[in-house]
Amino acid sequence: MRGFPPLRSDCVVGVPPIEACRVKVSVAKAQSVFPRIGVKDKRMKKICLDLEIYTYQIDFVGHVNNSVYQQWMEIGRTKLLEAVGMPIHAIAERGFVPILVQTNITYKNPLYLGDRVRLDLWLSELRAASAILDFRFFNGDNTLVAEAQQKGLFIDRETKRPRRLQTEERELFSPYVVSEFSANSNRETARV
Structure with missing residues (x-):
């Protein structure tokens, strides 16, 4: 069985070197949140993945089926949780x-x-028990082909009620929180 696609080789924990995926943040903050992996990047982070298109993902019109984008978002969310040190199996x-x-x-x-x-x-937003995730899909010419947003919620497995993130858990996500202004300026840069 094939696993999730790896992070791009030019990414360090989902941080590519291209300016289209960077926003400034303090080195001290990044090092305090990720001491175990020695992140020394001065910028906010995004998860950036290269994905493949397979024949079974093509619909009757001849292009990628809309449901595939949701599968790709699932891969991205899984990679985000892994990048912050909270893989699904561990938090479960x-x-x-x-x-x-x-x-x-x-x-x-x-x-x-x-x-x-x-x-x-x-x-784009991190709250006590929920988060807003923003996604941008680009083709090989760096043209924006789709944009998406999902609202996620952490729940207790037993009660099925919302579960607030602890302070240290929230801090793990903080490098990946990017303001809308920054996201828009990055998107514009990515189109160039």
């Missing part, structure tokens, strides 16, 4: 899990078999 053992409560996708251009796909993911 601690008694809580993430669920989705809302998904919105705007398709701008089709993707076809043979196209290259890049997914950028960050958090």
Whole structure:
């Protein structure tokens, strides 16, 4: 069985060197949050993945089926949890899990078999028990092909009620929280 696609080779914990995926943040903050991996980057982080298109993902119109984007977002969310040190299996053992409560996708251009796909993911909002995740999909020409937003919620596995993140858990996510202003300026840079 094939696993999730790896982070791009030019990414360090989901941080690519291209300016399209960077926003400034203090080195001290990044090092305090990620001491075990020695992050020394001065910027906010995004998860950036290169994804492949397979024949079974093509619909009757000849382009990537809309449901595939949701599968790619699942891969991105899983990679985000891994990047912050909270993989699904580990948090499930601690008694809580993430669920989705809302998904919105705007398709701008089709993707076809043979196209290259890049997914950028960050958090635009982090609350006590929920988060807003923003996704941007680009083709090989760096053209924006889709943008999406999901609202996720952490719940207790037993009670199925919202579960607030502890302070140290919230801090793990903080490098991936990018303001809308920054996200828009990055998106514009990515189109160049």
